[in-house]
Amino acid sequence: MSAPLGSRERVLAKVRAALADVPRGEDPGDAPVPRDYARTHRQGPALDLLVDRLEDYRAQVRRVRGAELPAAVAEALERRGAARVAVPGDAPGEWFSRSGAEVLRDAPWEDRVLSVSELDAVDGAVTGCAVAVAETGTIILDTGEHQGRRALTLVPDYHLCVVRARQVVDGVPEAVERLDPVLPQTWISGPSATSDIELERVEGVHGPRTLEVLLVE
Amino acid sequence: MSSATFVGMPAFPDAARGATGNAQLRHNLRKATHTIRGKRGEVVEELDDWAGLREAGRAVKDRTLRHLDHYLERLEEAVTAAGGTVHWASDADEARAIVTRLVHATGEREVVKVKSMATQEIELNNALEQEGITAYETDLAELIVQLGDDLPSHFLVPAIHRNRAEIGRIFRERMGAWGVPAPEGLGDDPRELAEAARRHLRQKFLETRVAVSGANFAVADTGSMVVLESEGNGRMCLTLPETLISVVGIEKLVPSWSDLEVFMQLLPRSSTGERMNPYSTVWTGVTPGDGPQEFHLVLLDNGRTDTLADRVGRQALRCIRCSACLNICPVYERTGGHAYGSVYPGPIGAILTPQLQGMQGPVEKALPFASTLCGACYDVCPVAIDIPEVLVHLRERAVEGKRPGPEKTAMAAAEWVLDDPRRMHLAQRAASSLRGAVPRRLPGPGAAWTDTRDLPDIPERPFRDWWREHARGGEEQR
Numbered sequence A: 001m002s003a004p005l006g007s008r009e010r011v012l013a014k015v016r017a018a019l020a021d022v023p024r025g026e027d028p029g030d031a032p033v034p035r036d037y038a039r040t041h042r043q044g045p046a047l048d049l050l051v052d053r054l055e056d057y058r059a060q061v062r063r064v065r066g067a068e069l070p071a072a073v074a075e076a077l078e079r080r081g082a083a084r085v086a087v088p089g090d091a092p093g094e095w096f097s098r099s100g101a102e103v104l105r106d107a108p109w110e111d112r113v114l115s116v117s118e119l120d121a122v123d124g125a126v127t128g129c130a131v132a133v134a135e136t137g138t139i140i141l142d143t144g145e146h147q148g149r150r151a152l153t154l155v156p157d158y159h160l161c162v163v164r165a166r167q168v169v170d171g172v173p174e175a176v177e178r179l180d181p182v183l184p185q186t187w188i189s190g191p192s193a194t195s196d197i198e199l200e201r202v203e204g205v206h207g208p209r210t211l212e213v214l215l216v217e
Numbered sequence B: 001m002s003s004a005t006f007v008g009m010p011a012f013p014d015a016a017r018g019a020t021g022n023a024q025l026r027h028n029l030r031k032a033t034h035t036i037r038g039k040r041g042e043v044v045e046e047l048d049d050w051a052g053l054r055e056a057g058r059a060v061k062d063r064t065l066r067h068l069d070h071y072l073e074r075l076e077e078a079v080t081a082a083g084g085t086v087h088w089a090s091d092a093d094e095a096r097a098i099v100t101r102l103v104h105a106t107g108e109r110e111v112v113k114v115k116s117m118a119t120q121e122i123e124l125n126n127a128l129e130q131e132g133i134t135a136y137e138t139d140l141a142e143l144i145v146q147l148g149d150d151l152p153s154h155f156l157v158p159a160i161h162r163n164r165a166e167i168g169r170i171f172r173e174r175m176g177a178w179g180v181p182a183p184e185g186l187g188d189d190p191r192e193l194a195e196a197a198r199r200h201l202r203q204k205f206l207e208t209r210v211a212v213s214g215a216n217f218a219v220a221d222t223g224s225m226v227v228l229e230s231e232g233n234g235r236m237c238l239t240l241p242e243t244l245i246s247v248v249g250i251e252k253l254v255p256s257w258s259d260l261e262v263f264m265q266l267l268p269r270s271s272t273g274e275r276m277n278p279y280s281t282v283w284t285g286v287t288p289g290d291g292p293q294e295f296h297l298v299l300l301d302n303g304r305t306d307t308l309a310d311r312v313g314r315q316a317l318r319c320i321r322c323s324a325c326l327n328i329c330p331v332y333e334r335t336g337g338h339a340y341g342s343v344y345p346g347p348i349g350a351i352l353t354p355q356l357q358g359m360q361g362p363v364e365k366a367l368p369f370a371s372t373l374c375g376a377c378y379d380v381c382p383v384a385i386d387i388p389e390v391l392v393h394l395r396e397r398a399v400e401g402k403r404p405g406p407e408k409t410a411m412a413a414a415e416w417v418l419d420d421p422r423r424m425h426l427a428q429r430a431a432s433s434l435r436g437a438v439p440r441r442l443p444g445p446g447a448a449w450t451d452t453r454d455l456p457d458i459p460e461r462p463f464r465d466w467w468r469e470h471a472r473g474g475e476e477q478r
């Protein structure tokens, strides 16, 4: 077994020796980085674009008004045949006010943690999100409000995600700006997929095989 | 169970001769590279600021490399502050020893793995196996490769050389030995095959307590790691186990969080030709109550500092492993990844492997010649690595102070044609008029060089410009 400190110093010394041509006193910030790229590509109205991109990934999308959300959740769960769903501990009760599905809350801060096998046994998960990127059809979860732990949206085979209009940005740079790197993130662009077999796209490998989005305007 | 290895593989021309004779491989490769290439073209076209993004990507990576010591120390500090532990490995031996020790410390005998070039480079699976630890590859293609006791041939679609019938057979015959067997009567439909993989791996994801990964990016100022993937096996490995060990090359750093706004646009579009890959995971150290509660980052040198010391060659360290240069390369398309005899195939492999491993062996010396210098790889590279420039530089290094050996002959043959635009033009014309009728070859001494493959379609202008700019000077020195 090698002494960790020795290797650290050796690697750093080799890096410094390799960079003998970099002038002493040059600050990392002195190396120029041109930022001649766009914050947004103005490819269309953000909400329309998001819907278009999500559908392109074969996610199911429905646009609803705020007041219609409980009915839309109920309808989606019923259509899916989801009788038991896992949700983050802080998910609004109102979301499920019209649904007959059994709602299992995962609230680690109250010592109510759904085990992996419990998550494996539910019919789906319902969460909110942190940010959605219209241009790329990406929904980003950061374990913040209404999102819960990462495992919640990973183990169940169905993910119903509530996206609010104010959470939608045009492009990737705006999303990166809004995110707090300290929080664990999952960037989701459509259901899991593979093209490993003769490049034929197959939706659904290990993550939820069905992603459904309710876009609240 | 033993894993295949690249050690002792024949040098490029020999291997290429074998590969080009395999019609199935050529068919698969052609279909795959052309499909991805087309998709990439469409989604890159969609962004009118691609050139600006590419330039920013190049510059961010150059800044990182020019001050790598500074950023490595920052990263270490940030990861440590976030509850992770940082280890340093000068070479593959040290990295293997660190990972093995960390796995032993957990008391576990099995680990799940997310596809990672760095762990392939250090041949981690073999080392773990010798220590009685089984590493399960969880990426579908890697699973196919592992079950088939085979070698990956492409970064992104490592099983690009296998068709559905072969994969079905491998699953039926081999899955049982590794865990949950293939379902009765499993056919060849990709959907069925993916379902079989899901069932085979699910139990491992839910039960295995240790995961090993790489990372696409490591953010120095926050300590955040980023892994891009498609299938969700990455999320499984990065979320469910109790211990996570990530082996990351020291060139994977980016200075700050906001730099991801560049790379999260460049990488998915360049690699899979998607606007965004299905899943990306970002984590920073350890988050109480969410994900692995123990995180180890192993920073890997293994020849990277030697590469950094070469002022021309160091640009290879900008590489973000998108594989766009593989998909566009006329040589790769005809030979496949295995012909390169190295973990990193294609144009980037031809410049990275000899630098990481040193130019001692025949494989490393031959690799810089595995190219026609057409420059297509440079055009598609999202971080603007001038691969032809590095190739020529390494060719010079390969023949420096040596009596004419096979590589000298190969180069002379290539030059006989390549150093004269008129001869090149004639060779191409001759080739195109004969296309489909007889194997295409360069005339004269060029035949020695093109013996193993078709003459690629070389864009005439860029090649000539490039040759005029770079090669003439080199010739005068000789």
Ligand code: SF4
Residues within 6 Å of the ligand: B270, B318, B319, B320, B321, B322, B323, B324, B325, B326, B348, B377, B380, B381, B382, B383, B384, B385
């Ligand atoms: S060299 Fe450039 S094009 Fe090739 S894999 Fe690396 S980043 Fe991609």
